Amino acid sequence: MDRGRKRPAATTTPPESPLGSPRLGSVRDSCPELCKHLQQEEKKLRSDTFRSILNGELIQRTKDAKALLVEAQQVSSHADAIAHGLTKRVVSALHGTHHMSVQLTTWLGTFTPPLSVGGNAGVSAEVQDGMYANCQSLVQTCSDGLHRMLAFEKERATMHLRCLEEKGGTADERKAIWLRYEGALEENQLHELRKTCLMLRADLLCVAHTLQNNGEHLTTHVDQQLSMF
DSSP: OOTTOOOOOOOOOOOSSGGGSSSOOOHHHHOHHHHHHHHHHHHHHHHHIIIIIIIIIHHHHHHHHHHHHHHHHHOSSHHHHHHTTHHHHHHHHHHHHHHHHHHHHHHHHTTSOOGGGOSOOTHHHHHHHHHHHHHHHHHHHHHHHHHHHHHHHHHHHHHHHHHHHSSSSOHHHHHHHHHHHHHHHHHHHHHHHHHHHHHHHHHHHHHHHHHHHHGGGOOOOGGGTOOOO
């Protein structure tokens, strides 16, 4: 090993853009086109949310959830719910409400004061967190309801095959076991359907009341030209 050989001095290449610097600096100055695009998206999101959701879709979905709950309480069995199309309408309502509630959480995020504001946002930040939590709870209610309904259908298909097609016992004995299990499964599926409708309506009303009572606390810090984007 040649200890006398000198190693070439390391060369540093200056950053090609401000984003390559250890200190990012102002992205508003570095990427004006990106900021312009995001501001347009934010403006459209707020406009669509106010016009389409707060003054329209949220009200209608609350009414639909109430009607679904009333109908779910009136059906005598899960089979009747399927025959009358109630199950399909509940699944459709869960999908639509999930999409709406995700947009609401995104909309609320545009009002969150960024870290560059400095200091504590006080009651505004706490209220915004509570509003966001309620909207996120609605998202979770829809997702959980869809997953549980799918799990029950999977359980029905699995146990139907296991009871009727597996070897062991006579055909009449296997059929008797399936009929007994099917009765318990039907009862639990009807309970799940009613519970999902009840939770859906409750969470929709909670979100509506929260937004109505606390919307005045939302702030965009317009005076500092600061927002989520």
